[in-house]
Amino acid sequence: YKAGSINASKIESALASLAKTIECARYSPEWSEKYNFSQIDCEVRGLLFVFNHDNQLQHDFYEFFNPPKPAKGRRDKAVNLEKIPLSAGQQIHIIDPFLINYMLAITNDMNDLIAKKEFPDEEYGFYYPQLTFHKVAVTEKYLPATIEVLSSPFMVIKHGAVYKFNRAKGIEEEVYPEGFVVYYNKKGNSDNEFFYLLDILSNYQILDGINKIRIRLAYREKDERILSHFQRGVEKYAHEYGLDEEAKKRLEDLDVKVVSTVKEFFSAEVISWEPK
Incomplete structure (x- = not known):
């Protein structure tokens, strides 16, 4: 992503998609057959990898989750974690720019x-x-x-x-x-x-x-x-x-x-x- 295309809406959408993928993988025999070679109990996690190819992102990535209050006007839109369908005990990791x-x-x-x-x-x-x-x-x-x-x-x-x-x-x-x-x-x-x-x-x-x-x-x-x-x-x-x-x-x-x-x-x- 270039800096201008990284925003709260895209991050929220990506996290929601990952959460659904984790849930599907946990109960998918096909996924287990392909990737769980040892056939033992395993934990499926998500990983969001956000690469800023133009290196123009200047602020902390996690400000998309908790935007700072500006001197004037309203705060920017934040990622709404309540819209991420992540079940209890599941984890998504983020590798930010x-x-x-x-x-x-x-x-x-x-x-x-x-x-x-x-x-x-x-x-x-x-x-x-x-x-x-x-x-x-x-x-x-x-x-x-x-x-x-x-x-x-x-x-x-x-x-x-x-x-x-x-x-x-x-x-x-x-x-x-x-x-x-x-x-x-x-x-x-x-x-x-x-x-x-x-x-x-x-x-x-x-x-x-x-x-x-x-x-x-x-x-x-x-x-x-x-x-x-x-x-x-x-x-x-x-x-x-x-x-x-x-x-x-x-x-x-x-x-x-x-x-x-x-x-x-x-x-x-x-x-x-x-x-x-």
Whole structure:
């Protein structure tokens, strides 16, 4: 969609259609035969993917659900959730234009790290601590992302070591250690944000000084003092928990980088010529 064609009416219509589709899929033998390969109880959810191809949508997507009050005149029309025939327990997830740009930024950053031999081609996955992963023990080393993780304030990616073949020696050598990459998707306009981020990562038991940890700040509209706020968050965390100098230095040595926003642009003329 171009920015001008994204409106409350179209969103409401798409959500209503998705809700009906979920209901049909739940009780459809044909759907189950095609997609439920394991033939076990499963949950069917909906996903609304809204791509703004001209990148002209400036306001938060969720203002279509709760429009801000203008200085003059009436509020814009809002999506009427009462018209969405969603049954109790059913869910529809939304990937909005800003979330798409965030995922593009992550993909671009990971590709850059891979090119620099600072991230493996295959040995990586999304990290779910046992204390939060549905209270179920997971044996797989690397896991795919859930929609909840992709749309959360941050995500943790666990990766293996990076190796490069040394032709002179005829062996593979480790060129980058295993560790974690944390992608942060909030504005970063206070030290409290990073205090709580560090506290959560500590509860995840990855701030142990053993693994290499990189934090990538990938929000679309970052605070201009985001790195200063991060450093103050480190100081506050170290003081609050009485960390010794060694533990404090581990936090200060975290690899923190601001990630550039990535946007995809498509020509309206080219799109109009594409076969329908």
